[in-house]
Amino acid sequence: FRGWSGGARPEFFIRADDATPGYVPGPVGPGTWYVALGPYTVAPQGLSYELTVTLTYGAPGTAVPPVYPPQRAKGRGRDWYRGDCHLHSWHSDGRRTPARIAARARAAGLDFINSSEHNTHASHAHWADLAGDDLLIMLGEEVTTRNGHVLALGTEPGIFVDWRYRARDNRWAGFARDIRRAGGLVVPAHPHAGCVGCGWKFGFAEADAVEVWNGPFTPDDEVALAEWDNTLAASVREGRGRWLPAMGGSDAHRPPDAVGMPQTVVLADDLTREAILAGIRAGRSYVAEAGRVSLALTATGGRGERAGIGERLPVDRDTPVTVRLEASGVPRCTVRLVTDQGVVLTGDPLPVSGSGAVEWRTTAAHAAYVWAEVRHETAVGPLPGVMAAFTNPVFLGPE
Known part of the structure; x- marks a missing residue:
């Protein structure tokens, strides 16, 4: 495989040391080469096309071994x-x-x-x-x-x-x-x-x-x-x-x-x-939606056990659970909490500072999971506003 450009380009070139963006440089050797044309639809009567291949002879270029980015950067730990x-x-x-x-x-x-x-x-x-x-x-x-x-x-x-x-x-x-x-x-x-x-x-x-x-x-x-x-x-x-x-x-x-x-x-x-x-x-x-927006969603049981986004709080079905969302960078936005029963809480608009928190109490018997979304204000009646952020769920109860 030497590359693809879909409908983005009418022509391309390949040689040992260079190629059109989207294509892989390397030796151009003898053998059978294939050009794949990929129209989305073809009319019943067929599709006319023209393909021009130009081979330029000369001394073979020097192939350059590819260098790839490292698989780690300087992080902050967890x-x-x-x-x-x-x-x-x-x-x-x-x-x-x-x-x-x-x-x-x-x-x-x-x-x-x-x-x-x-x-x-x-x-x-x-x-x-x-x-x-x-x-x-x-x-x-x-x-x-x-x-x-x-x-x-x-x-x-x-x-x-x-x-x-x-x-x-x-x-x-x-x-x-x-x-x-x-x-x-x-x-x-x-x-x-x-x-x-x-x-x-x-x-x-x-x-x-x-x-x-x-x-x-x-x-x-x-x-x-x-x-x-x-x-x-x-x-x-x-x-x-x-x-x-x-x-x-x-x-x-x-x-x-x-x-x-x-x-x-x-x-x-x-x-x-x-x-x-x-x-x-x-x-x-x-x-x-942007780097200024931060969310923290947690579920806490009666004994202080806690789970976050993508995790499970393995409490008994009737154990009281407090779900808390903390948000920043989302002025005048509205928080909604969603479970397997649907939307269970719609908060008041957050302050103009953009920071605030919402809490909701439930049990695993009433909510198998909960995730949060934060939406902008809307001028269209009861319809929800445009999304500012949403989380993956926290799961409640034993597996």
Whole structure:
């Protein structure tokens, strides 16, 4: 595999020491080469196309071994780390260089980012000089099929995941296993986006997490959020120990797309690829619209035992539990607490300072889990406002 650019480019070149962004340099040797054309739809009468291949002869260039970014940065030990796991550069259909993306990530106060180009790993070798003690750069791919997109999140360097199949081909489970074997997470992206081929058709049985919030919060994200909550309720109802964590990503391609809007804030043991992925997989995370927004959701039992986001408070069914959300950076926003019974609390607007706390008392008999969302004010009657942040759940009661 030597690269992909979809509809972003009308031409490309490959040689031993260089290639068009989105393509992998290396020797151009004898043999049969294939060019994949991927139109989304083809009319019944067919599709006319023209392909021109130009071979330039000369002394072979010198192939340059790829150098990849380190898999750890200088962290703060066990702490909350902010990152954007869905970004595109000019190595697919984005317009920013990797250097510009890294600069914007630092300006947004992010601790980590993930490279996720459409159907190519060509950018992996272009991030090493941009990482540093202050920024962990993970590698991956947005596998862009005709039946939905999925992030291969945090894979080993140089891993390519094929995209040429549909849900009806029954091949997806094998590729999901390939992603995990490469050390990555399987994360369906924007599952209800309205773009052609974006709707997720493969189900969530192979998913490690799901991108519920993609870019500026829209009705598509509202649907994804409701579907995600339904998966939580189903996991409780069916007695499954496994549940599907939620996350968010900017999907930034070009100005004015904001890197880090939204961002996933992960509780990790350190700022390493392995620790960040473990935090996301465990659901120890929340999603926020910007770096100024911070949330802390806890559940406390009668004897002082406590659990946080992505954790379980293993109290008896009738033990009183106090759920507390602390928020900052969200002036005049409204807190809502959601359980398997639906929305159980809607707080008053937070003060103009943007900081405040909400408490709610319950038992495991009445709430199997609780997660929080913080929304902006709305001028449309009873409809909820645009999302400012939301958390993964805290589970209540024995497993």
